[in-house]
Every structure is written in C-alpha cells, then in structure tokens.
Amino acid sequence: MDFTVSFSFYMNSFSVKTIIVIFLVSSSLLACNQTAQDHNSDHAVHEVHDHSAPGHNHDQCVSDGIPSRAAAIGESKAVMQGLGSDNANMIWIEAGTFIMGSQEFSDAQPLHEVSVDGFWMDEHEVTNAQFSRFVQATGYQTVAERALNPVDFPDVPRDLLVPGSAVFTPPKEGVDLNHYTNWWRYQAGASWKHTEGPNSNIEGKENHPVVHVAYEDAAAYAKWAGKRLPTEAEWEFAARGNLTNMKYYWGNVLKPDNKWVANIYQGNFPIKNTAEDGFIGASPVKSFPANSKGFYDLDGNVWEWCRDWCAWYNKNDLHNPKGAYSGSFKVVRGGSWYNTAEYCTNTLRMKYLRNISNETIGFRVVKEIK
Numbered sequence: 001m002d003f004t005v006s007f008s009f010y011m012n013s014f015s016v017k018t019i020i021v022i023f024l025v026s027s028s029l030l031a032c033n034q035t036a037q038d039h040n041s042d043h044a045v046h047e048v049h050d051h052s053a054p055g056h057n058h059d060q061c062v063s064d065g066i067p068s069r070a071a072a073i074g075e076s077k078a079v080m081q082g083l084g085s086d087n088a089n090m091i092w093i094e095a096g097t098f099i100m101g102s103q104e105f106s107d108a109q110p111l112h113e114v115s116v117d118g119f120w121m122d123e124h125e126v127t128n129a130q131f132s133r134f135v136q137a138t139g140y141q142t143v144a145e146r147a148l149n150p151v152d153f154p155d156v157p158r159d160l161l162v163p164g165s166a167v168f169t170p171p172k173e174g175v176d177l178n179h180y181t182n183w184w185r186y187q188a189g190a191s192w193k194h195t196e197g198p199n200s201n202i203e204g205k206e207n208h209p210v211v212h213v214a215y216e217d218a219a220a221y222a223k224w225a226g227k228r229l230p231t232e233a234e235w236e237f238a239a240r241g242n243l244t245n246m247k248y249y250w251g252n253v254l255k256p257d258n259k260w261v262a263n264i265y266q267g268n269f270p271i272k273n274t275a276e277d278g279f280i281g282a283s284p285v286k287s288f289p290a291n292s293k294g295f296y297d298l299d300g301n302v303w304e305w306c307r308d309w310c311a312w313y314n315k316n317d318l319h320n321p322k323g324a325y326s327g328s329f330k331v332v333r334g335g336s337w338y339n340t341a342e343y344c345t346n347t348l349r350m351k352y353l354r355n356i357s358n359e360t361i362g363f364r365v366v367k368e369i370k
Contacts, residue, residue, distance in 0.1 A: 080120065084225035084367060085137070086130050090120040091294045098237055099244065101313060102347035108313075114233050115319050121230065121238050122364040124285035124296040125209035125304065126221065128202045131192060134221050143214035144191040144357045165190040165212045166358035167197065168338055170270050183270040184358070192217075195359050207284040209302045209362040215330045215354035218305045218363040227365040229307040232349070233321050234366060235333050239299060239346035241292035254341070261288055262300035263337045264344050281359070282337050300344050302362035303332040303352075310351040329353060336360040 080090050097115040102108040134140060144165035150158055167187040175182035189198030192212045202208070213221075222228045230238070255261070260277035267274035279287070286296045298304070308323030308331045317323075323331070329351035335344025338360045343350075352361065 084227050084365075086126070086133065086221075086225040086227075086365075088126075088130060088225070088365075089123045090367065091123050092118065092120055093234075093238055093293065094118050096237065098240060100233060100236055102345070104345075105348055107349050108347045110313065110315065112313060112315055113318065114237075114321060116231075116233050116237050117320055117368070119230075119234060120367040120369060121234070121295065122366070123290070123294060125302060125362045125364050126218075127207050127285055128192070128210050129206040131210040131213070131221060132206075134224050138220075138224055140217075140220055140224075142192055142212065142217045142357070143355055144212045162188045163191070164188040166356075167195075168270075168359060170272070172271070174271065177269075190359075205284075208282050209285060209297070211282065211302055211359045211362050212357045213305075213362060214357045215305050215352070217357070218365075219307075221363075222365045225365060227367040229305055229363060230366045231320070231322055232306045232308045232331055232333065235298070235304065235306050236346060238293060238295055239291070239334070241295075243292065262344060263287065263297075264300045264335065265338055265340045269340060279337060282362075297334075299334045299346050300336065300339075302334075302336045303350070303360055304334050305361065305363040306331040306333055310349070332361060 080092065084090075093116075095116060095118040097113060099111050100114040101111040103111065145163050147163055148156075148161035150156075150161060153161060164187050166184050167190050169183055169185045171183055187197045190196065190212060192210050193202060194200050195202065195211060218229055260266070263277055263279045263283040265273050266276040273280050282302055285301070288296065288300075290296045291298065309325070309327030310329040310331050311324035311327060314321065314323075330353075332350050332352050333348075334346065335348065342348075
C-alpha cells in the first residue's frame with residue numbers, strides 16, 4: 001500500500017498514538033522495490049511498491065542472511081584515527097571492483113559489476129559517546145526531539161504532537177504479524193538520549209550504537225565530522241570483505257563452529273527474544289568479530305543509513321554509483337538486533353522515510369581522501 005494512501009486510511013481509523021506510530025514506522029522493513037524504468041535516463045522519481053509485509057517471517061530463524069562478523073581481520077588493513085571532528089577510527093578500503101546484488105532478493109537484482117574509488121570508513125557504528133560530542137559541540141536537536149509539525153497533522157490536537165520516537169514493545173501473546181503496530185508504539189520522550197522513553201537513559205551505554213536518529217540527523221553528524229554517509233555500493237563493498245560469491249562474508253555456514261556471530265533476533269518474534277547471541281537489544285560496538293576488512297557490525301546490531309534514494313539498480317551507473325537523483329525513501333542496510341536472520345544479510349535492501357526514527361536505526365560514516 002502506498003504510504004500516503006495508507007496514512008490517510010489510518011488517520012480515519014485509529015487513535016492519534018497509532019497514527020503517529022504508523023507515521024514513524026510505516027516504511028519499516030519495506031524492500032526497495034520500484035519501477036524498472038531506468039531512472040538515470042529521465043531523472044524521474046519512481047513509485048515505490050511494497051512487496052514485503054512488515055514482520056513477514058519474523059517468527060522464523062532461517063539461513064537467508066545472518067549478520068556477518070566471524071571472519072578474521074586482514075593483516076594488511078590500514079587504520080587511521082582522527083580523520084574528522086569525531087576522532088573515530090577509520091579503515092582504508094582500496095579502490096576495487098565487485099559484483100553487487102544478490103539472486104535471493106528481487107530488489108537486489110540484477111547482479112552487476114560495480115567499481116568504487118578508495119575511501120575511509122568507520123570501523124564501527126557511531127556510538128552514543130560520539131554522537132554526544134557532536135550534540136555538545138553544535139547544540140543539535142534530533143528529529144525525535146522536535147515537536148511534530150501541525151501542518152503534517154492538521155486533524156490532530158496540537159497538545160498531542162509531542163516529541164518522541166517509535167519503541168519496540170513485545171506483546172505478551174501471539175499477534176497478527178501483518179500489523180506491526182502490534183509491537184511498535186510511539187513513545188513520547190523517546191530519543192537518542194532516552195531510548196525507551198523519558199524515564200530511561202544511556203548511562204553505561206556510551207559504547208552502544210546511537211539510535212533514534214533520522215536520516216537528516218545522521219547527515220548532520222557526518223557534515224560536522226567532515227565526512228558523509230556511505231553510498232550503497234560503498235557499504236556493500238565494505239560488508240563483503242575479501243570474500244566473493246558467499247552467502248555471508250565469512251562463508252556459507254549460518255553458525256560457524258555452532259556459534260552465533262551476530263546480534264540478531266532469536267526466538268519467537270515478536271514475543272520472546274531468547275538472546276542466544278547474548279543480547280536482547282543493541283550490543284556495544286565490536287562485541288563480535290570483524291569481517292576480513294576489519295569492520296564490525298555492518299550486518300546486525302542496528303540498521304545503517306545510506307545516502308542513496310531507494311530505486312532499482314541502474315545498470316548504466318557502474319563507477320561510484322550514487323543511486324536515484326531523488327525519491328521518498330532512503331536506503332538502510334544490514335539488519336538489526338530486532339530482525340531475524342533473513343533480514344540481516346549484506347545484500348538485502350530496505351527503505352525508510354528520511355524523517356523516520358526508532359530504536360533499530362543507526363549509521364556510520366565515510367571519508368574520501370585522494
């Protein structure tokens with residue numbers, strides 16, 4: 001269902017809180033499926049179609065895309081500290097060519113050869129500590145900390161348009177997995193500093209990935225740091241490591257040595273996360289082994305914003321591809337602690353509205369140095 005149509009429908013059908021939840025998570029877990037017309041030829045914005053109902057197969061733990069952190073770190077990796085205002089450790093990726101995409105997902109087709117220039121990339125997701133330094137230096141206020149614009153909700157009383165974000169709330173018993181409002185709620189006061197609401201905080205979680213950040217929040221941080229968000233091609237090139245034609249970038253085995261090597265959801269979704277990997281929510285960065293290029297958490301833990309608008313791959317845009325020229329949805333990659341295995345592959349593509357925030361979305365940044 002188109003977002004505008006579905007939003008109008010729910011405006012007439014549900015409570016204000018449900019309306020806001022739908023606004024915040026309506027694009028959650030939707031694949032990047034658009035018309036097949038070549039967007040590079042006409043610069044058009046293509047209609048987005050949902051072919052993957054949110055929550056579908058979330059109660060299964062299949063081997064369609066487990067997050068990847070088990071490969072050994074390559075001895076030749078180049079690590080640099082201090083390449084920006086955030087003083088983050090970054091890893092140099094040499095220019096290269098790879099086969100982008102996957103036969104497993106229609107939105108990741110066709111497979112096509114892509115080349116990217118060399119770039120630096122954060123070795124892990126941006127943490128609460130790093131984001132806190134950005135906020136202290138700039139006074140920045142995230143989307144979740146701002147009141148909702150009455151212009152966007154003309155029929156909603158202004159006293160209900162309070163700052164907040166979407167929080168995962170497991171139901172006590174089985175629910176219809178086609179309706180994600182059964183386990184998402186709009187929580188007033190939820191933000192990157194208060195991930196569960198105003199009575200929570202991030203004390204002791206300084207090394208956790210920052211969440212409840214919308215695309216513009218991530219882009220603002222990147223600009224302050226003198227960096228930018230990665231393109232899809234850069235993200236996937238880094239995520240694949242030094243392996244090719246493998247289901248996971250450590251290989252084709254779901255659990256090497258019968259061990260979970262990623263922070264994902266295990267158990268009966270959305271009722272019970274058994275935390276077989278050691279974590280129920282987000283884990284501290286670098287809690288699991290890195291891939292062969294030295295990157296942590298590129299799959300699992302939290303979704304990561306990419307700079308690309310959601311579109312079909314353009315077969316004519318093969319060198320440093322940057323995706324569509326415009327659109328409604330931004331691409332997120334990598335899956336999260338909230339997702340079961342099939343969502344956490346390094347080739348699966350998902351989309352979110354750029355003003356969406358919840359406790360499963362974070363980011364990392366890159367820097368170009370010739």
